[in-house]
Amino acid sequence: MAPSPMNQRKPNEFDTGLRPGELDPDRPVPFDTPWGSFALYSVAGRVVAAQSFCPHMQGPLFQGTHSGSEITCPWHQWRFSLQDGRCTARDDGAPGDVPRLLFREVRVGPRGTLVLSAPAEPPETAG
Numbered sequence: 545m546a547p548s549p550m551n552q553r554k555p556n557e558f559d560t561g562l563r564p565g566e567l568d569p570d571r572p573v574p575f576d577t578p579w580g581s582f583a584l585y586s587v588a589g590r591v592v593a594a595q596s597f598c599p600h601m602q603g604p605l606f607q608g609t610h611s612g613s614e615i616t617c618p619w620h621q622w623r624f625s626l627q628d629g630r631c632t633a634r635d636d637g638a639p640g641d642v643p644r645l646l647f648r649e650v651r652v653g654p655r656g657t658l659v660l661s662a663p664a665e666p667p668e669t670a671g
């Protein structure tokens with residue numbers, strides 16, 4: 545008996561069960577994945593998965609406002625690019641390092657649903 549498409553999924557993927565047309569661009573839905581919580585956004589005709597909680601102080605970023613390719617955190621109004629994860633504005637205006645928003649690649653899987661890929665493994669270090 546041939547394996548079903550479900551059995552052929554790579555173990556390093558997470559199937560959201562959502563089809564692309566079921567995304568509400570104004571209400572990102574957070575998913576708990578093996579790599580943390582991610583929310584799906586529609587940005588310029590493609591689907592992006594970004595971490596649900598803010599890199600600043602873990603505010604509920606998925607509840608923030610989403611405009612174009614930026615999202616604004618509801619706690620301190622820091623803004624993050626949904627293109628590359630950079631912090632584009634912060635309340636203190638100070639320069640300095642801010643952790644980037646984490647992303648996962650999203651593709652349409654064999655069942656027609658949106659599938660997130662696992663993060664790349666960090667390279668092993670010789671020790």
Ligand code: FES
Nearest residue numbers: 598601603617620
């Ligand atoms: S927790 Fe998001 S801006 Fe502070």
